[in-house]
Amino acid sequence: MAYELFWGDLHSHCSISYGHGTVEQALARAAQQLDFCSVTGHAFWPDMPTDRDRYAEIIDYHNEGFATLAGNWERLIELQRQASEPGRFLAIPSYEWHSLEFGDHNVYAPGPELPLRDARNLPGLREVVRQSDGIAIPHHIGYRSGYRGINWDAYREDVSPFVEIFSLHGCSLSDDAAWPMLHDMGPRDAGSTAEEGWRRGHRFGIVGGTDHHAAYPGSHGDGRMGVFAKDLTRGSLWEAFLARRVYAATGDRIDARMFLDGAWIGDCVKQPGKRTIQVAVQGADTLDRVELLRNGRIVQRWHPEPVEPNPRSHRYRLRVTWGWGRKEIPVDWDIRLSLSDGRIMDVETLFSGQAIVAPKGSSESEVNVLDEVDLPHAVIEQDERSCDWRSITTGNKTMRHETTQGMSFELEGPLDTRVTVEANGHRYAYTLAELLRRGQSHFLRGWLTEAIRIGPLVPVEECRVEGEFIDDPESDVDVYRLQVAQRNGQWAWLTPIWVERG
Structure with a gap:
């Protein structure tokens, strides 16, 4: 199956709950440089701190924001519906559910409708999501578990096919990733990274999203996602989300593709013997390196070849x-x-x-x-x-x-x-x-x-790399993924392909 590459940002905010700028501004700005987006409203926090001596300001502005969203929910849904035109631009409905214990999640539905519903805990949220045929995507996962970072013990991939690993909060890919967590919510924790989740055997994709709070979905350099889908329709995007054919990028549109014996990113395949990995990367600026990782370790690295341009054309x-x-x-x-x-x-x-x-x-x-x-x-x-x-x-x-x-x-x-x-x-x-x-x-x-x-x-x-790597099995389940670095500091990280020895 051949797929097209589309770009989006599923995580951005504005004054519809708390933040700056209007929904109309957010949608207009998104349509300038994205294929799809979601303007997310802050909605619920079932285990919010109650100590007003320490957290009064946080309690108040969250509750005010939740009330603002509840009063404007139908308007938000309608504005996103009006902004959508299959084949040109799509707005996907969503709301944010905070949790100290389980980590923050955004709830999405194919749309254009989505009921605004709370849950006491993550198992309850999963049931709410299933009733809407939706998904619940964890974000800024790298914070320590119990402090709004991901809780891998409670994670389930059936309603969370991917997680957000890059945003204005920083990078949660690995313990040594660039872009540390500098928000007052605290530092990155090794037990909350994507690599830790894969090490535990979870199978999930990775995306970027800005988590921008001033009505600018897709704000360049703050995080976005690529998705390989049949076409730009709600059904095709949703099929790609569930299949995990998604990846994370910082901002530049780095077209990065990896195939393993014909399998796409997000796939799980059985291959008892040698496997052939093919990569093709087209950057938006000079590539520094393209790295293939197996089970968290770099096994192959490619660099572009310098060229002397034809002076005539x-x-x-x-x-x-x-x-x-x-x-x-x-x-x-x-x-x-x-x-x-x-x-x-x-x-x-x-x-x-x-x-x-x-x-x-x-x-x-x-x-x-x-x-x-x-x-x-x-x-x-x-x-x-x-x-x-x-x-x-x-x-x-x-x-x-x-x-x-x-x-x-x-x-x-x-x-x-x-x-x-x-x-x-x-x-x-x-x-x-x-x-x-x-x-x-x-x-x-x-x-x-x-x-x-x-x-x-x-x-x-010098913005392009193509390569092939033939590998032998290392373990019963090998996890292959690709990461791309441009010289200008822009990155892309692909969802893995999982290979079972069979």
Whole structure:
């Protein structure tokens, strides 16, 4: 069976419960750069702390948020229904169920309907989910069990076919993964990682989701998921979810595929002897490495081969990034990129919202900049030789929280093609040869003001890896998975394939 790759974010928030921005803004922003999304409302917390001396603020804002969602639930369902059009964009209904003991779960149904129902504990939630033909997906699983991290002793894969391992909370893949958990909910715990779950014999997929709290599903760099499905319909997406043909990515659309004797990710197969693993990866920028893991250990590593581009005509990826400046001063951008020769083959937006993971996480002045505009970043016009877009940026919140925005272009043309970027009345021009593997930066109004970076330009071959690996059985059940790292820090992690010796 051949499947298409679709991109989505099943975990984002807004003011429909607690957070910033409207449902309408969230859906419009999601449709810019995703195939599907879910605007999730915070709904229930059956074992919420009751000690008001210590947790009064937390108790109050959660209860207020739950009440807000309950009063607007039918409106949320209807807005997501109206935003959906099979083949173009789908919004999937969901709500969040918190638990100290069992970890937080999001409840989903194929939609467009989903009853808003509570449960006293995780077994009860599973029964609620079954009645809706839904699924319950654990997220930020890496926190310690008993403190809103996953409880692997209570996990059941029948209603939780995958878990969320990457978001603004950090990465829960393994104990030594990049992106530590830095929220005040605490550090990552080795007993709560995805690798620990696989070690225990559980079979589940992995995805990314932003857990963004300012109406920006798919906020670039904060987490998203890829899904291999027959087409962009509710039924096909749901079939892919249940089959675990899903994977996690940080932000760039890294098309990563792994097959084992024809089996897709998420499959369980029997193979008593040698097995052949094939991988094919197409990144959005220069690949650093592609790693195949068996039972948690790297057994094969691939790197792209550097190439000398054909000076008369070649395909490249070019990234343009803008922002910087003072974080308290918003900047409006009007930008145009044009080519003197060749053509633009593809445009990928790298738009993001403010890095907000909790309602108290940012000052009102910071989020109001984006709340005032339904689409703070937007492509205005595009053809084979040019692309026009607008944007609003503020300076980076910290040196670890970027608010820069970006666009990634696939171009085809000779090396003497001139790329001209016009930004807020300033004009910068370079040949492709001058941008090859080199980024050029410019301040628009002098030091410590807004800036733009053009490049680097990289041949598409250096964004691509294909490989094959033949392996022997190591244990009664071998777990194979793939992970991909780009040089720019973007990652993808694939759901495993399980191989029984038979």
